[in-house]
Amino acid sequence: MxxxxxxxxxxxxxxxxxxxxxxxxxxxxxxxxxxxxxxxxxxxxxxxxxxxxxxxxxxxxxxxxxxxxxxxxxxxxxxxxxxxxxxxxxxxxxxxxxxxxxxxxxxxxxxxxxxxxxxxxxxxxxxxxxxxxxxxxxxxxxxxxxxxxxxxxxxxxxxxxxxxxxxxxxxxxxxxxxxxxxxxxxxxxxxxxxxxxxxxxxxxxxxxxxxxxxxxxxxxxxxxxxxxxxxxxxxxxxxxxxxxxxxxxxxxxxxxxxxxxxxxxxxxxGHIQLKEQKIAYLPNAFSISWKGSSQLVNLGLKAIKDYAQTEVAIVNAGLFMKPLQKGIISKNDLHQILPHPMRVLTCTLDGENLERLILEMEKNRNYLRYFPIKGLGFRGELFGEICYDGISYDNESQTVYWQGAKVEPQKEYTLATVDHFLYVPFFPTIEIKGRNQVLFPFFIRDVLGQYLKRNYPIA
CATH class of the missing domain: 3.60.21.10 (Metallo-dependent phosphatases)
Structure with a gap:
């Protein structure tokens, strides 16, 4: 034996x-x-x-x-x-x-x-x-x-x-x-x-x-x-x-x-090596809030739109773990703010399904604001507020507006978000009806870093 x-x-x-x-x-x-x-x-x-x-x-x-x-x-x-x-x-x-x-x-x-x-x-x-x-x-x-x-x-x-x-x-x-x-x-x-x-x-x-x-x-x-x-x-x-x-x-x-x-x-x-890689200089701090929009979330939305070349971006506020402080920003700061292994996702939908997606988000908004999501690439604490840039929703009329104009049912629209939204069960329209593309190779922290480097260069 x-x-x-x-x-x-x-x-x-x-x-x-x-x-x-x-x-x-x-x-x-x-x-x-x-x-x-x-x-x-x-x-x-x-x-x-x-x-x-x-x-x-x-x-x-x-x-x-x-x-x-x-x-x-x-x-x-x-x-x-x-x-x-x-x-x-x-x-x-x-x-x-x-x-x-x-x-x-x-x-x-x-x-x-x-x-x-x-x-x-x-x-x-x-x-x-x-x-x-x-x-x-x-x-x-x-x-x-x-x-x-x-x-x-x-x-x-x-x-x-x-x-x-x-x-x-x-x-x-x-x-x-x-x-x-x-x-x-x-x-x-x-x-x-x-x-x-x-x-x-x-x-x-x-x-x-x-x-x-x-x-x-x-x-x-x-x-x-x-x-x-x-x-x-x-x-x-x-x-x-x-x-x-x-x-x-x-x-x-x-x-x-x-x-x-x-x-x-x-x-x-790890911290020492990441601190050695300096990215940008910020003249002022960018605050965060998980339960609403914030300066850092708005900055992140702009960075994602710029990277994906879209008119609209959507993220959850819980992605951003810490505020950005005034002064020199290093890769260590970006890693602490956005530790998630997530990338930018572009999703193309016709207007009818875009409206359905936004209704899914609005339906889940209050629940997700305090939801302690775990896994699927998320390394934070709460999912947090769903935040839009370039798209809006009128609750009274239940109308979705793209860049200020009412969404047309047959027209195609491409928005940018994070690939996490494809995997969580709250927004099924993305997976079922979306024409989706994950943008490689950069993580969202790299996307934010590139945006900061261009817009807030170290003198």
């Missing part, structure tokens, strides 16, 4: 406060298991980085890869924070110094029509007894975000059969590193029982002891490095005879030496 230990992390999202304990635990466990002459594999299942952390923003994620290198993972796949949280150029450079293979089977470079050079479709690992394990990775397909960034992302069902056809004759077991979410993992387990193990992520689900779906064992370790996944497999006669999963709470692990300093250094180094 041969025993394999598999440790897995996922959705760390740059939570460096948990990293010292994760690092020490994984390095010690690998050595401990190997001393017992047992096999060890360590994988990361994506979203290791998140630009909400200043060091990730300052280094374009390279600091996160340097941290993963300390473990010397056996393999990793990417999440949407790596895939669409970076420009194509940044993603192509992200893993240049990685000491682990990136396993990714559903992303194609639109220029070459080939997989990216930094990724492998799959990797085969062989144990001491000769048991061969084929491992491949898949990331969540967001074509609206990947396509304009120069990538073609493939749906899981369009690539899994071909991969299995290649792998089945070559290996004894098949593992999937899945950054697809729990429902997709369960679907894959039911459709493809020849996949023995799925290590999941993306939806931040925690499966403390795993779950069996037909022949497939499905596991996941939650979010933010709060848990580390551990799977034990027992092999005999070329097959997995027994599997067991557990999760280890990071908070239950002993503190590491100089832990507090290590964590604060990650944060401080």
């Amino acid at each position: 041969e025993r394999i230990h598999i440790y897995h992390t996922n959705d760390l999202h740059s939570h460096f406060e948990n990293w010292p304990r994760i690092q020490e635990f994984l390095l010690e466990q690998r050595e401990y298991d190997r001393q017992k002459n047992e096999e060890v594999l360590i994988f990361d299942i994506g979203d290791a980085l998140d630009r909400v952390h200043p060091l990730t923003e300052a280094t374009d994620g390279k600091a996160n890869i340097a941290a993963l290198n300390q473990i010397h993972y056996d393999g990793a796949t990417i999440g949407n924070n790596e895939g669409v949280g970076n420009s194509k150029k940044q993603l192509n450079q992200l893993y240049s110094e990685a000491n682990f293979p990136v396993l990714l089977a559903n992303l194609i470079d639109k220029e070459t029509n080939l997989k990216p050079e930094w990724a492998e479709l799959f990797k085969i690992y062989q144990t001491k007894s000769g048991h061969r394990i084929g491992v491949f990775g898949l990331t969540a397909p967001f074509p609206t975000s990947y396509e304009p960034n120069g990538w073609h992302v493939i749906e899981p069902d369009d690539c899994i059969p071909e991969l299995l056809e290649i792998l089945i004759p070559m290996v004894d077991s098949i593992f999937l590193l899945s950054h697809l979410g729990i429902e997709e993992d369960r679907k894959i387990a039911n459709m493809y029982p020849m996949i023995n193990l799925i290590m999941g992520s993306h939806t931040h689900h925690l499966l403390p002891t795993g779950e069996k779906n037909r022949e497939t064992f499905v596991t996941a370790a939650g979010k933010f490095g709060q848990h580390i996944g551990h799977i034990t497999l027992e092999l005999a006669a070329g097959k997995i005879q027994h599997e067991k999963a557990e999760v280890i709470a990071t908070c239950s692990l002993p503190p590491t030496a100089n832990e507090a300093k290590l964590i604060s250094d990650y944060e401080e180094q």
